[in-house]
Amino acid sequence: MRRNITKKVILQFIPLIIGALLVSSIVANIAIKVFLEKKVMEDLTNEAAIIRNVITTEIGNEKNIDREKFKDVIMRSHKLDKVGLDSRLEVITKTANNVVMSQSKDSQFDSQMLTELTNRIQKGKESFIIKNDKDDFKYYITVLPINKLVNNNRKVRYWVILYTTTKEVSNLTNTILRINILIMIIIGFISIVIGVFFARSLTKPIIKLKNRANRISKRDFDSIEMINTGDEIEELSESLEHMVNELKNYDESQKRFLQNASHELKTPLTSISGYAEGLKDGVFDNTEEALDTIIDESLRLKKLVEQIIFLSKLETTHEFFEMKVVDLKELIGNAVKKVYGLSAKKSVNVKLDIEDRINIYADEDKLIQGFINILSNCIRHAESNIDIAVKQEQELCHIIISDDGNGFSKEDLENLFDRFYKGANGSTGLGMTITKSIINKHGGQIRVSNNENGGANFIVTFKTI
Ligand SMILES: Nc1ncnc2c1ncn2[C@@H]1O[C@H](COP(=O)(O)OP(=O)(O)OP(=O)(O)O)[C@@H](O)[C@H]1O
Ligand SMILES: [Mg+2]
Known part of the structure; x- marks a missing residue:
């Protein structure tokens, strides 16, 4: 017991x-x-x-x-x-x-x-x-x-x-001893009373916290227990409420994610099944076109599922990263090479202006993926030019990627990194969420703004070694 x-x-x-x-x-x-x-x-x-x-x-x-x-x-x-x-x-x-x-x-x-x-x-x-x-x-x-x-x-x-x-x-x-024993009995009694009172004042808020924790375990995040003891128990309760808020946000974002994911998955699936049924019923004169749509939508679906799996691995698996010393200049160069086909197709010129070697700890493949996501966004929105520059500041290096497109809308700037957020000309809306997660896992930061020419600006900061 x-x-x-x-x-x-x-x-x-x-x-x-x-x-x-x-x-x-x-x-x-x-x-x-x-x-x-x-x-x-x-x-x-x-x-x-x-x-x-x-x-x-x-x-x-x-x-x-x-x-x-x-x-x-x-x-x-x-x-x-x-x-x-x-x-x-x-x-x-x-x-x-x-x-x-x-x-x-x-x-x-x-x-x-x-x-x-x-x-x-x-x-x-x-x-x-x-x-x-x-x-x-x-x-x-x-x-x-x-x-x-x-x-x-x-x-x-x-x-x-x-x-x-x-x-x-x-x-x-003997008289002194008797007085002492009497005092001892009185003090013993008083300490029992004080002890019980003290223990009660200690247990009362703890029981409240226990009840609160039990309710949280049943996903009841709203019935808050007020604890004003002014001590560590109050601090504990504040930490618990902070945790509850985080849980609540996480719970809501999971719900949103599920809703968005099912919606995003449903759209290409509806289109695929629609075209497939049409083909079966022989309603299309141009079957080639219908098959192309089915292939495109399947690829879109495949990309979406891959992105969702990748994102969930990023957020849940700690051993997912294999860090080693890499040269950032070479890494970005590789990312630029990988999007060359896309940029050439859209006649967008990507200018890489990094001279010296920049050493950082990174998982090369994942960080390349992060930069590919930024570059492919810029290629999609740029008029004709993308500039990549670097600024060193003590042990920090800032990679600045800017394009000459229309830049971000106010809504883009507020929600860019949210899962499934897509603005004008958007695709699946997971690219920036994945990129931010990769950069953060490298101890880095990503900020976005519009440059003076109105185009988009991405500033990625890492600690160099
Ligand atoms: N360089 C840019 N210029 C203007 N708007 C941009 C730029 N990059 C991103 N955006 C806006 O931000 C939105 C979110 O970008 P994100 O990369 O997360 O998703 P996406 O490009 O729509 O889809 P995905 O990258 O998953 O294929 C885009 O839909 C677009 O509206
Ligand atoms: Mg994108």
């Missing part, structure tokens, strides 16, 4: 957006957690340093520690300079086999945690996190050693231990 654009947008881009949001929120969460942990540890260390200061100043010089005063100092010091952390304070010392806590009443430590703590202290660690099995919480812990104090006439090492649970940080990061 084909997936439509809406599904594609939703299935491909939305997971991408949500994935990106997920990664960024996880990274942000980790960064916030690391930052908060660092901050907590710093605050604990600062506070522990203050407490150590108070203890050292107040009882550091005592000969012997008074237990009650010691406890009192510890309690007071803990109340000083609170940075907002819900911290707990312990001052511990280590006897031969035991660790003695200062405030065991509300201590959060169990014996296992105490052992873990002393292990860390022995390793010289000052800040760390420990999991406490007693309450299943994790603790941030800061340990600062105090100078040795005198207790029971012995110098003993004490440590200030300040700690707080990771609960607040975890709560905060």
